[in-house]
Amino acid sequence: VKTLLKLSKKHTLVKKLLSQIKDLLKEVEKPVRIMEFCGGHTHSLLKYGLDVALSPEVEFFHGPGCPVCVLSLNRLELALKVAQEKDVIFTTYGDLLRIPNSEGISLLSLRAAGKDIRMLSNAMEALKIAKTNPSKLVVFFAIGFETTTPATAFLLEITKAEKIPNLKVISNHLLTPAILNYIFKKNGVYIDGIIGPGHVSAIIGAKAYEGVTAKFNLPMVISGFEPLDMLLALKLLVEKIFQRENGVFIAYTRAVTCEGNQKAKELMGRVFKVRKNFPWRGLGDIPFSGLALKEEYEAWDGERIFEIPDISEVSKGCLCGIILQGKAKPKECKLFGKLCTPGTPIGPCMVSSEGACLAYFKYKGSL
Template identity: 50%
Template sequence: MKYVDEFRDSNKAKALAWQIEKLSCQLGKQIKIMEVCGGHTHSIFKYGIEAVLPKAIELIHGPGCPVCVMPKGRLDDAIAIAQHPNVIFATFGDAMRVPGSQTSLLQAKATGADIRMVYSPLDSLKIAKENPNKEVVFFALGFETTAPSTAFTILQAAAENIHNFSLFCNHVLVIPALQALLDNPDLQLDGFIGPGHVSMVIGTEPYQFISQQYHKPIVISGFEPLDILQSVWMLVRQLVEKRCEVENQYRRLVENRGNQLALTAMNTVFEIREFFEWRGLGDIPYSGLKIRSEYAQFDAELKFIIPNLKVADHKACKCGEILKGVMKPWECKVFGTACTPETPIGTCMVSSEGACAAYYKYGRFSMVGREGVGV
């Protein structure tokens, strides 16, 4: 297939759904599949994929939204840096409205902080060149998908000898998070829909431990409706055939060894933190990135004094449980009532990849009548 409408063909979707139901009947039990990536969650709701799957298959939403997994304490640190009088703070738009313990970046901007939305870290480097008397800090966040662009920006800043640029590094790694989920006894999963964008960078080989150590199948998937349906079919087929393998549905973009140029840039600029805190998952060993000492002049955590405190989430917010896959958004008592995209209490309702935002935008009214869902 060459064109996007071919990946949205309703007749092919119906054929795949029929094949999935036929296979699932052979298993004779409930099947729980986690889609790791928040982009998959939004595609699933946007195209009504859950509605065409058999009732025997339940999709569980995972921790693949980089803004959602950021703990409140790290956001408070970012806001503290942004409020320095000589700082221009650059961030992706998704992070602007995420609530910290006292305020958000958007509210800090409204009260005078120079906070600017950018579309890439290179935009923030350009701001630094244009404002040599200001300290420009980029809010670096995301999985392996966005880490290479941050690394290339640091290499560019070093090559051009730009001294007034740094980044607050919050890049995280998907493999340790998956391992933490698999070690959670409360979460019984039958298989994974693997993240397509992350896998474009890291390839398929890092997922082998899922099949070899935990004996679970995983299929790397694209984001169009036929991509996701085919991935579910591949997973159910593995279960029927009693196989546990890493399969690559997204072969048009994902290679087994990943993007070596991107991985080299990441390994040049970053090293792995011993621990990093995740919202809902707690401290996960070796799950975050920090800037190597060779590029310490670009590390905002060394340039600025920050609170560096652990802050508990709002008691009413169940974002942590949703990120762990043990609760659905509509089961949260404040979902769609006190917590909406206009008045978010937790990160899952703010981010464009958040599960709560997906339910609210595409699935909220289909959930009306269930406990905890407002109208």
């Protein structure tokens, strides 16, 4: 709140938007329930104190938009298994390295024990590593929503064109409309509106969510991640909620269009196909929610070489699976701030830089 107050002193627009939202909300009898899909939005809300500034008129429910948090345990075990194989260089994006399995083993601890595990800042680095290490098998463990999928698709197209044999990709790419559809179908609609993902929508376009908003009769406003972006999106969303208008609306117009990035969508379509089912952490198998490599890319498909471990989810008191559905808040977890802290994380929501538990710990304190 202090940050937001500081901002509103400096920026008249922040002050104006905040008071406009407050005005809209002054007649409400019970809190307006808003889900922010992205972990990035959760962090912005808490960092700038938007949640407190709009309380008690608005209650925020944190959504599943943290790709590292939703990686299932059997996929995590697959990563750990592959990283320990002889003559393998294991590559992936940063956050995944710190996620522990149920025995506390992480890619980071394996790296400390001498395994060749490398953190990438972009997918194409995996190709460079493969070319400079022809005697090794380089595995790119690809994670992320539609934001990072085009980069993996591009990597695969170039790898195929250059006929590089020693690079394999294990795809854990996920589809965001499918998870929203699943959550509301399973739990019923317990919110009034959604703050939609900004970066994902820049790729797939706002239209991609129209099926969900029509089916569950909800408004969604696509938002950027700065506090002003979020205030603008919240104002529009509250208006749409009161007008009882469902549909997808764009507040993040400098990055998002209705159709999205056509080239990126075509690229994804050439390389990936939708899986019938894909496991999500704490949620189980979700139909049509993940992407696999098409047959034309089977020579580079890591899933054809490495068997996926068949392990069931063990929670040991971690509520991540429930938090990711917006059905519990981090502080409801008995381990929060006690056994589970950023220094001693138990679940992915405390590890990932986009995780809701980390956001609460950083911005709301440990108790």
